Amino acid sequence: xxxxxxxxxxxxxxxxxxxxxxxxxxxxxxxxxxxxxxxxxxxxxxxxxxxxxxxxxxxxxxxxxxxxxxxxxxxxxxxxxxxxxxxxxxxxxxxxxxxxxxxxxxxxxxxxxxxxxxxxxxxxxxxxxxxxxxxxxxxxxxxxxxxxxxxxxxxxxxxxxxxxxxxxxxxxxxxxxxxxxxxxxxxxxxxxxxxxxxxxxxxxxxxxxxxxxxxxxxxxxxxxxxxxxxxxxxxxxxxxxxxxxxxxxxxxxxxxxxxxxxxxxxxxxxxxxxxxxxxx
Amino acid sequence: xxxxxxxxxxxxxxxxxxxxxxxxxxxxxxxxxxxxxxxxxxxxxxxxxxxxxxxxxxxxxxxxxxxxxxxxxxxxxxxxxxxxxxxxxxxxxxxxxxxxxxxxxxxxxxxxxxxxxxxxxxxxxxxxxxxxxxxxxxxxxxxxxxxxxxxxxxxxxxxxxxxxxxxxxxxxxxxxxxxxxxxxxxxxxxxxxxxxxxxxxxxxxxxxxxxxxxxxxxxxxxxxxxxxxxxxxxxxxxxxxxxxxxxxxxxxxxxxxxxxxxxxxxxxxxxxxxxxxxxxxxxxxxxxxxxxxxxxxxxxxxxxxxxxxx
Numbered sequence: 001x002x003x004x005x006x007x008x009x010x011x012x013x014x015x016x017x018x019x020x021x022x023x024x025x026x027x028x029x030x031x032x033x034x035x036x037x038x039x040x041x042x043x044x045x046x047x048x049x050x051x052x053x054x055x056x057x058x059x060x061x062x063x064x065x066x067x068x069x070x071x072x073x074x075x076x077x078x079x080x081x082x083x084x085x086x087x088x089x090x091x092x093x094x095x096x097x098x099x100x101x102x103x104x105x106x107x108x109x110x111x112x113x114x115x116x117x118x119x120x121x122x123x124x125x126x127x128x129x130x131x132x133x134x135x136x137x138x139x140x141x142x143x144x145x146x147x148x149x150x151x152x153x154x155x156x157x158x159x160x161x162x163x164x165x166x167x168x169x170x171x172x173x174x175x176x177x178x179x180x181x182x183x184x185x186x187x188x189x190x191x192x193x194x195x196x197x198x199x200x201x202x203x204x205x206x207x208x209x210x211x212x213x214x215x216x217x218x219x220x221x222x223x224x225x226x227x228x229x230x231x232x233x234x235x236x237x238x239x240x241x242x243x244x245x246x247x248x249x250x251x252x253x254x255x256x257x258x259x260x261x262x263x264x265x266x267x268x269x270x271x272x273x274x275x276x277x278x279x280x
Numbered sequence: 281x282x283x284x285x286x287x288x289x290x291x292x293x294x295x296x297x298x299x300x301x302x303x304x305x306x307x308x309x310x311x312x313x314x315x316x317x318x319x320x321x322x323x324x325x326x327x328x329x330x331x332x333x334x335x336x337x338x339x340x341x342x343x344x345x346x347x348x349x350x351x352x353x354x355x356x357x358x359x360x361x362x363x364x365x366x367x368x369x370x371x372x373x374x375x376x377x378x379x380x381x382x383x384x385x386x387x388x389x390x391x392x393x394x395x396x397x398x399x400x401x402x403x404x405x406x407x408x409x410x411x412x413x414x415x416x417x418x419x420x421x422x423x424x425x426x427x428x429x430x431x432x433x434x435x436x437x438x439x440x441x442x443x444x445x446x447x448x449x450x451x452x453x454x455x456x457x458x459x460x461x462x463x464x465x466x467x468x469x470x471x472x473x474x475x476x477x478x479x480x481x482x483x484x485x486x487x488x489x490x491x492x493x494x495x496x497x498x499x500x501x502x503x504x505x506x507x508x509x510x511x512x513x514x515x516x517x518x519x520x521x522x523x524x525x526x527x528x529x530x531x532x533x534x535x536x537x538x539x540x541x542x543x544x545x546x547x548x549x550x551x552x553x554x555x556x557x558x559x560x561x562x563x564x565x566x567x568x569x570x571x572x573x574x575x576x577x578x579x580x581x582x583x584x585x586x587x588x589x590x
Binding site: 112113114120121122124125127128131132133134135136137138139140142143161162165166168169172173 | 305326329331332334336337340341342343344345347348349350367368371372375376377
């Protein structure tokens with residue numbers, strides 16, 4: 001059982017405020033670039049905000065600090081949310097968000113670890129991130145390091161066989177420093193995941209691969225923080241099913257599959273910003 | 281003449297490096313007996329990770345280990361490393377230029393009995409087209425060992441290519457292994473023969489035979505296919521009548537095309553390519569297949585004569 005409500009109201013209000021600002025950045029970036037993935041980014045915002053502003057040990061001024069917790073965006077198309085968060089944390093100047101998906105920018109469409117401070121791995125062809133993450137986690141275990149590897153997968157992503165290869169591997173090497181998330185919004189590029197290639201029962205799949213699972217509301221900060229706290233104590237790899245709404249925070253984008261990879265027009269952009277400004 | 285496995289050279293190289301490089305790790309994908317990494321496992325069990333039949337995961341895991349400062353050597357057959365796990369090789373390793381070494385065995389037609397499904401004849405072409413990659417194709421056991429040691433000392437992704445069979449030891453190519461440097465074995469001026477990998481043996485036989493007929497041969501062994509030793513290739517193009525390339529690989533995308541590309545731009549001359557002629561292989565003994573698909577000294581000589589007649 002989750003112990004709910006353990007976070008102070010002030011803290012959750014602060015996280016809500018952060019998330020709202022990040023959502024505005026996401027919509028702005030994708031609109032300006034006229035390219036990018038807005039729906040999945042908005043849906044994953046609360047989880048990533050909770051990780052970077054409440055849960056993870058990290059130093060924006062020292063991105064290679066060895067004791068940092070690592071976050072790997074395995075659903076690599078959702079760069080708008082991670083770039084907005086990294087910029088807001090101070091990993092690079094916020095003005096650089098304007099260069100997203102432009103020639104010469106370090107802010108590539110999908111994460112490019114060598115160039116972007118705070119990005120831990122090249123991901124985006126799906127399934128790579130979780131494998132890379134468990135490889136990193138194995139490396140840390142060999143050294144006796146104590147930090148965590150938070151890996152965010154899309155639900156469509158884990159239709160990839162490689163994700164399940166990684167699942168077996170993490171179980172074999174007892175990688176209890178891995179805490180994964182499935183961003184469970186039931187939508188992928190071509191439609192509903194259960195129509196395209198069914199994933200349910202999702203938690204029991206992971207359990208049968210030797211992972212501990214939790215299911216939580218991926219938009220509820222108390223639940224996110226409490227669930228991760230529980231997961232940190234587990235002695236096996238953990239997969240947290242985060243139930244989310246694709247497009248969260250902008251009414252006309254919520255649960256609409258067409259907002260997976262379509263950039264907002266000028267009107268959509270203005271309406272989205274208006275909603276987000278009134279939303280808090 | 282002594283025959284030894286190039287894949288044994290790989291693992292003997294790893295064993296030689298192990299003490300000096302504690303961050304060196306070895307991964308395999310359920311072919312440890314075949315790749316010979318089982319010897320490393322026996323000596324350093326805590327630094328060996330059998331990933332099971334998971335080549336894709338293995339290459340991305342290797343990328344993760346490299347990100348954490350290790351030097352992972354991921355070992356499997358060439359077809360699996362480049363075709364099955366092509367995305368992982370490209371996006372997890374080559375794109376971020378991570379310090380991962382891929383030890384690919386069972387490459388080329390001499391893989392033999394397993395047949396076309398397991399004979400990597402396109403792996404060099406695939407890896408050559410990936411930016412940031414270095415490709416090493418040693419010619420015998422000893423050079424395989426030296427290439428492995430050089431790969432460990434080099435920072436960046438390296439594809440190491442080995443065969444399945446036992447191949448003759450070629451004393452002419454021992455010593456002085458440097459990534460990116462060709463070994464000029466004969467300095468003749470009539471015709472050039474450029475080989476990579478185990479084809480150095482047939483190249484030597486061809487060169488000796490031509491020399492006995494009074495032909496002056498430039499014999500070049502090219503254990504680094506990428507980055508290729510451009511200067512040596514250009515000199516051969518300028519100073520001899522033409523070039524025969526020989527590789528245990530498709531004529532598409534490998535050494536032959538690399539050489540042809542260089543000379544076409546800067547010093548045009550005739551280039552004939554010995555290799556798989558855009559066909560799949562089949563089951564058979566290594567020697568039988570080399571005969572059938574034209575990987576012999578006589579095939580090299582035939583091409584050399586064709587150029588000289590021209």
